[in-house]
Amino acid sequence: MEDGKESPMNKLNSRDDLLRRVQTADSVFLPREVFEALYLNPERNVPNDLRKRLGNPTPAALIGFVMAATPYACANMGWRGAGGLGGALIPVMIFFGGILQIVGAIMEWILGNTFSMCLFFTYGTFWLVAGTQLVPAFGVGIHYSATGDSLAGMSEPAYYATFGFYYLTLAMVTTVFTVCSLRTNIVFFSALFTLIFAFACAAGAFWNLALGNVHAGERLTVAAGAFTFALTMMVWYLLIVQLLESVDFPITLPVGDLSQRIKGKKERLARKEGVNVAEPEQLR
Numbered sequence: 661m662e663d664g665k666e667s668p669m670n671k672l673n674s675r676d677d678l679l680r681r682v683q684t685a686d687s688v689f690l691p692r693e694v695f696e697a698l699y700l701n702p703e704r705n706v707p708n709d710l711r712k713r714l715g716n717p718t719p720a721a722l723i724g725f726v727m728a729a730t731p732y733a734c735a736n737m738g739w740r741g742a743g744g745l746g747g748a749l750i751p752v753m754i755f756f757g758g759i760l761q762i763v764g765a766i767m768e769w770i771l772g773n774t775f776s777m778c779l780f781f782t783y784g785t786f787w788l789v790a791g792t793q794l795v796p797a798f799g800v801g802i803h804y805s806a807t808g809d810s811l812a813g814m815s816e817p818a819y820y821a822t823f824g825f826y827y828l829t830l831a832m833v834t835t836v837f838t839v840c841s842l843r844t845n846i847v848f849f850s851a852l853f854t855l856i857f858a859f860a861c862a863a864g865a866f867w868n869l870a871l872g873n874v875h876a877g878e879r880l881t882v883a884a885g886a887f888t889f890a891l892t893m894m895v896w897y898l899l900i901v902q903l904l905e906s907v908d909f910p911i912t913l914p915v916g917d918l919s920q921r922i923k924g925k926k927e928r929l930a931r932k933e934g935v936n937v938a939e940p941e942q943l944r
Contacts, residue, residue, distance in 0.1 A: 714770070714771065716902070717771070718768070719899055719903055719906065720760060720763070721760065721761045721763075721764025721776075721780045721784075722895055722899045723756070723899060724756045724758075724760030724787075725761060725783060725892075725895055726895050726896055727756040727757070728749070728752050728753050728756045728787050729895070730896075731749055731752065732746045732749055732753070732790075733885045733888035733892060736885025737882050738882065745794060746790070746794075750791045750794050750795065751791075752791075753787045753788070753790050756787075757783075757786075757790070757791070758784050758787040758791060760784075761780045762780070762785070762788075764784070765778075765779075765780035768780060775840060779837060782833060786830065798810070800814060801816070801819055804816040804819040817870040817871070817872070818870070820870035821867060824867040824870065825863070827859045827863035828859070828860070830859040831856050831859035834852060837852050838852040838856060842918055843919055843922055844918060845916050845918055846915065846918060847894050847897055847901075847915045848898060848915070849918065851898070852891075854887050854891040855891050857887045858887035861881075861884035861887060862884040864876075865877045865880035868880060897913070
């Protein structure tokens with residue numbers, strides 16, 4: 661610069677520092693890693709400006725998950741005498757774990773975040789199932805009880821064996837989600853990876869109870885609770901990261917961005933063809 665004056669641009673630590681400044685005119689720029697930390701979804705161009713008009717629904721959906729999963733994990737581990745399949749948490753499962761995540765999924769769908777939408781629809785429905793199955797009016801165990809008592813039927817071997825396959829299927833779909841999350845960040849990937857073992861242990865617990873192996877079933881239930889508790893700590897961390905970003909807090913917590921390590925198919929193709937890929941993308 662002339663006259664020995666330093667350019668204000670030199671005060672920026674990196675290109676990301678510049679991109680973190682929100683432009684309030686016609687467009688909003690976000691670094692890719694910030695976008696993926698906020699939405700838990702690989703960044704994609706969406707032909708609308710809804711992300712500027714609407715708030716980010718992801719933190720609300722995460723609140724629904726941790727508010728249901730944290731005490732549920734403690735109940736499975738039997739902390740301070742908690743237990744009973746989390747029966748005392750039925751309203752929490754339905755309203756926080758279920759409805760709040762379903763609403764979050766709908767908002768993610770509106771914003772065009774397909775991956776986040778699938779996650780919150782899946783686990784929101786999981787909590788609705790977990791809560792409503794403990795409500796006698798739904799009659800989940802009627803077909804397994806000779807007396808027509810739903811709760812009594814839920815303690816029958818056939819019920820345990822059948823429900824175990826539900827948790828196995830949850831482990832399978834979570835495995836698919838985990839592979840997809842390799843395009844987001846390390847914390848989110850680790851949380852989903854841990855959830856696979858939580859569902860697998862739950863399936864093993866039900867199958868052991870079906871065989872009359874009560875001790876093994878109880879130990880696997882505790883293990884499922886432990887894995888669930890571990891993943892909730894990671895989800896709590898993601899929630900804190902997102903809330904801090906939402907208020908432009910001066911401290912940014914790391915999540916371990918993976919999007920630059922595992923390039924997307926379109927980006928790989930563009931680079932192969934010699935097309936200059938602009939990063940980050942402009943959100944319109």
